[in-house]
Ligand code: PEP
């Protein structure tokens with residue numbers, strides 16, 4: 001349920017209403033939007049009559065039921081207003097959210113060695129990316145495939161950050177690695193394969209770094225938003241959703257089916273920022289630019305693009321990685337008249 005307060009409601013009154021709600025066994029959360037202050041209520045509200053809450057204060061405009069099973073993640077919970085995830089980086093704050101300039105995250109699938117990560121970081125920064133991505137811990141289908149360099153790759157990401165000032169996004173696969181990853185990462189990635197690893201979701205929800213939640217390979221939109229709800233419910237409000245393609249019947253020509261239709265659906269259902277990853281979404285570098293442009297045209301707030309200085313030699317995901325030159329070209333195309341990077 002949410003309590004929508006009239007504009008100009010005094011702070012003491014907001015506090016009084018919140019305290020009253022606690023005595024009813026509910027958890028109130030104050031959400032300050034651009035236009036309105038809303039109090040979100042989580043708990044057993046099914047039997048509650050909204051009119052009883054309405055009577056508590058003359059400052060209450062109305063009381064609405066949140067119909068979706070994902071409460072905090074729902075658009076209704078913020079009375080229709082989008083949320084922003086502000087990430088401090090050495091180069092300044094980067095804002096993810098509706099109506100903000102599109103944020104581009106780029107870099108290799110895996111951090112392979114110092115020279116490749118530094119070179120990639122410098123090139124993607126020069127092209128306009130705000131974050132460097134790169135896996136230190138890699139979720140691979142085969143236990144015999146390259147698993148990532150682990151801790152030593154975190155040091156290389158730290159070196160790339162120090163050199164370029166780019167923010168760092170890297171994946172957490174195991175809660176045991178969380179603390180050391182959070183020392184370097186500005187945003188923690190939860191990969192598709194862990195989207196429903198509920199203990200991991202609770203752990204990243206209980207720490208302060210923003211979380212990039214990739215869609216599970218066969219996850220419905222509702223399952224995905226319920227996974228986001230785990231993180232929000234554990235106390236971390238900074239969640240970015242990332243569509244990265246889902247498993248459908250075609251495996252011949254595309255690795256996954258990039259669900260661009262999810263963008264307007266998410267926009268309707270949730271206030272959270274939306275990222276699209278056309279690299280994993282298609283599996284082939286030649287299809288990435290078209291899908292990146294389409295994602296921005298459809299309203300994505302951010303893009304994740306795999307870039308490798310020598311894709312043919314990449315230790316993972318080379319086929320879907322752009323070269324730095326191809327990435328430059330894409331970034332220029334994204335500045336064009338169809339999709340502006342500063343909407
Ligand atoms: C990745 O970002 O390199 C990755 C493994 O992504 P996903 O979890 O979407 O497969």
Ligand code: MN
Pocket residue numbers: 109110280306316317
């Ligand atoms: Mn990858």
